[in-house]
Amino acid sequence: MKTIDIVGHPERDLRREQRRVMIYRSLNVLSPVSLLLLWELLSRTDVLDSRFFPPPSQVSLTFIDLTFGGGGLLGDLGVSLARILGGFLLGAVPALVLGLAMGLLRPVRAALDPLISFVYPVPKLAILPLLILILGLGEASKLAVIAIGVFFQVLINTVAGVLNIPALYFDAARNLGANRWAMYRTVALPGALPTIFAGLKIAMGTAFLLIVAAEFVAAQSGIGYRVWNSWRTFDLGVMYSGLILLAVTGLVAQLLLATIQSIFVPWQRPDRL
Amino acid sequence: MSESSAQGPPKIRVENATKVFSGGGADGVVALEALSLHVRDGEFVSIVGPSGCGKSTLLRILGKLESLTSGRITLRHDDERKPIDTILFQDSAVFPWMTVRANVEYGLRRRKVRAEDRLRIVDEFLAKVGLMRFADSYPYQLSGGMKQRVSIARTFVNDPEILLMDEPFAALDEPNRVLQQEELLSIWASDRKTVLFITHNLEEAIVLSDRVVVMTARPGRMKAEFDVPFGRPRAVYELKRQPRFGELAAKIWGELHDEVMRARADEEKASR
Ligand SMILES: Nc1ncnc2c1ncn2[C@@H]1O[C@H](COP(=O)(O)OP(=O)(O)OP(=O)(O)O)[C@@H](O)[C@H]1O
Ligand SMILES: [Mg+2]
Numbered sequence: 229m230k231t232i233d234i235v236g237h238p239e240r241d242l243r244r245e246q247r248r249v250m251i252y253r254s255l256n257v258l259s260p261v262s263l264l265l266l267w268e269l270l271s272r273t274d275v276l277d278s279r280f281f282p283p284p285s286q287v288s289l290t291f292i293d294l295t296f297g298g299g300g301l302l303g304d305l306g307v308s309l310a311r312i313l314g315g316f317l318l319g320a321v322p323a324l325v326l327g328l329a330m331g332l333l334r335p336v337r338a339a340l341d342p343l344i345s346f347v348y349p350v351p352k353l354a355i356l357p358l359l360i361l362i363l364g365l366g367e368a369s370k371l372a373v374i375a376i377g378v379f380f381q382v383l384i385n386t387v388a389g390v391l392n393i394p395a396l397y398f399d400a401a402r403n404l405g406a407n408r409w410a411m412y413r414t415v416a417l418p419g420a421l422p423t424i425f426a427g428l429k430i431a432m433g434t435a436f437l438l439i440v441a442a443e444f445v446a447a448q449s450g451i452g453y454r455v456w457n458s459w460r461t462f463d464l465g466v467m468y469s470g471l472i473l474l475a476v477t478g479l480v481a482q483l484l485l486a487t488i489q490s491i492f493v494p495w496q497r498p499d500r501l
Numbered sequence: 502m503s504e505s506s507a508q509g510p511p512k513i514r515v516e517n518a519t520k521v522f523s524g525g526g527a528d529g530v531v532a533l534e535a536l537s538l539h540v541r542d543g544e545f546v547s548i549v550g551p552s553g554c555g556k557s558t559l560l561r562i563l564g565k566l567e568s569l570t571s572g573r574i575t576l577r578h579d580d581e582r583k584p585i586d587t588i589l590f591q592d593s594a595v596f597p598w599m600t601v602r603a604n605v606e607y608g609l610r611r612r613k614v615r616a617e618d619r620l621r622i623v624d625e626f627l628a629k630v631g632l633m634r635f636a637d638s639y640p641y642q643l644s645g646g647m648k649q650r651v652s653i654a655r656t657f658v659n660d661p662e663i664l665l666m667d668e669p670f671a672a673l674d675e676p677n678r679v680l681q682q683e684e685l686l687s688i689w690a691s692d693r694k695t696v697l698f699i700t701h702n703l704e705e706a707i708v709l710s711d712r713v714v715v716m717t718a719r720p721g722r723m724k725a726e727f728d729v730p731f732g733r734p735r736a737v738y739e740l741k742r743q744p745r746f747g748e749l750a751a752k753i754w755g756e757l758h759d760e761v762m763r764a765r766a767d768e769e770k771a772s773r
Contacts, residue, residue: 400594405611418598
């Protein structure tokens with residue numbers, strides 16, 4: 229015979245969640261740090277060719293110098309960020325409005341669905357030449373390519389978000405006297421917000437991708453331009469510094485979105501964030 | 502509302518209501534077939550019937566959430582400042598993105614009730630359902646029974662002329678159910694709304710109602726009805742101990758049992 233004892237440990241039980249959070253946090257930090265250590269080791273022992281893969285310690289010195297010294301990387305980052313932010317807003321705001329309308333109004337959905345399914349799969353970079361042709365080499369074409377990429381991702385997630393709201397909530401709202409506008413504001417929008425934020429996060433990643441690619445081929449400024457240019461002149465310190473800067477900025481953008489989400493979606497269970 | 506209106510035409514008049522849902526077989530699902538029912542102003546009527554016989558469908562049609570295929574339904578709207586009817590849904594339809602307070606005041610906000618009146622009414626009902634302390638909580642922080650009480654408060658706060666209640670207490674534990682039944686009776690006694698109340702619980706139907714209606718298996722129509730002879734006010738637990746209570750329950754059970762068996766037989770035939 230076997231007995232199973234379940235004994236209460238007040239201390240342990242209460243601490244458990246805190247400890248879990250700590251473990252996940254340290255995993256967050258540990259995995260990139262160990263990767264960096266490995267890289268450092270392999271580069272210093274010349275397993276990796278240190279001309280192509282300089283050790284992180286050396287890269288970070290160059291990085292600090294180029295970014296905060298006279299290297300001007302921060303200025304380029306600013307230029308890129310302005311493009312990202314502008315394009316992001318230009319794409320996300322109309323996508324949100326249209327997405328809610330499509331989710332809520334079946335005729336709008338029926339009319340636009342085929343169009344969107346047709347355009348959505350086209351890689352947005354493929355239309356950059358067309359955009360440059362129409363808008364020229366200046367800022368407009370870069371804003372446009374980001375806006376278009378962001379637009380579709382936010383749109384599709386917003387529509388999905390609205391369609392996934394259980395019909396019961398719309399029924400309850402209507403039965404309690406909600407008109408169409410109230411339905412938008414009090415059911416469709418808040419109900420779709422978690423999915424909308426998932427879309428915004430993906431779209432932010434897309435915005436980074438698109439701006440760097442656009443700056444590779446058609447810019448004289450911006451972080452993407454610097455990375456591309458330094459590669460051509462074999463100035464790998466600048467190239468790696470640019471990459472680090474992009475990674476850090478991307479991370480900050482995601483954290484920012486997550487913070488905004490926790491403010492706008494306070495009803496989401498904390499462990500689902 | 503004037504005295505004479507109580508003698509006027511019925512509050513709810515359902516004549517030959519038929520509802521066919523398209524899909525599910527060549528000619529769709531016939532949920533209701535030629536169902537007729539009159540409910541007087543201020544009457545409390547319970548509907549019992551086998552699962553799937555169209556009870557919720559009838560309520561949704563009355564709440565204008567579903568269309569009627571054929572037949573006619575007439576509702577008498579006496580005071581147009583109040584909503585005509587409000588449904589208390591079978592599954593908790595509490596909005597997860599709103600606090601308890603925002604949920605409860607939802608109907609009042611839609612009707613643009615002044616903030617101070619809103620606050621007063623909502624506080625009164627939050628206290629009645631015992632959720633004052635949770636006014637600012639979100640539904641994910643509540644138990645299933647508490648969520649249902651939010652639903653109940655939200656419906657009553659809306660103050661409709663007709664209450665359409667779809668198994669409102671099914672998710673509650675027994676003590677809370679009795680409490681809510683008595684609470685419902687006392688709220689109802691104070692303003693005598695017309696109530697259509699769906700339940701699977703025969704005792705609940707008898708305890709609360711003036712009349713209990715039994716529906717047939719799908720397609721739903723009226724099978725039998727029973728007047729409940731007990732006076733008011735009623736004390737839920739006292740009433741259940743009376744011999745006449747048991748006799749009435751047995752009679753209703755007899756009618757219902759036949760239909761439940763028939764529904765099951767139909768189900769088995771269809772699955773073969
Ligand atoms: N939107 C719908 N589309 C198709 N069929 C439906 C729809 N809603 C309900 N039905 C069908 O109509 C019938 C009646 O459903 P209803 O929900 O009214 O039953 P009910 O009497 O409330 O059952 P329960 O006691 O289990 O809640 C069922 O057979 C159901 O499958
Ligand atoms: Mg039902």
